[in-house]
Amino acid sequence: xxxxxxxxxxxxxxxxxxxxxxxxxxxxxxxxxxxxxxxxxxxxxxxxxxxxxxxxxxxxxxxxxxxxxxxxxxxxxxxxxxxxxxxxxxxxx
Numbered sequence: 001x002x003x004x005x006x007x008x009x010x011x012x013x014x015x016x017x018x019x020x021x022x023x024x025x026x027x028x029x030x031x032x033x034x035x036x037x038x039x040x041x042x043x044x045x046x047x048x049x050x051x052x053x054x055x056x057x058x059x060x061x062x063x064x065x066x067x068x069x070x071x072x073x074x075x076x077x078x079x080x081x082x083x084x085x086x087x088x089x090x091x092x093x
Contacts (some may be wrong), residue, residue: 008076009084012062013037017044020071021059027051039080 018031030051036043042053042060055074063069077084 004044007062007070008072011081012042012077013081016063017042018061018074019053019058020061022053023057026052027053027058038083040078 007027012034013036015034016032017034019027019029022028030044030045030046030053032046034042034052035045035050040055042055044051044053055077058069060074060077061069061071
């Protein structure tokens with residue numbers, strides 16, 4: 001499956017996510033479904049507990065529909081979800 005370049009403009013609630021890297025070592029390895037999103041955080045349901053992860057300090061692996069895993073730096077996602085959905089992405093190629 002080919003990954004769309006505008007994947008950062010999509011909705012992430014309900015997507016399976018894993019924290020691959022973080023400036024806070026306690027966040028690394030947290031995985032589960034995203035159940036809520038704010039401008040600066042994701043809330044991930046991890047082993048029955050809600051974990052709030054700061055987007056700006058982490059790199060995430062998202063499992064998209066079809067089993068494709070993409071890595072996205074959280075700094076690219078720091079916006080309100082509804083504003084990010086409206087944003088146009090410039091192609092650099």
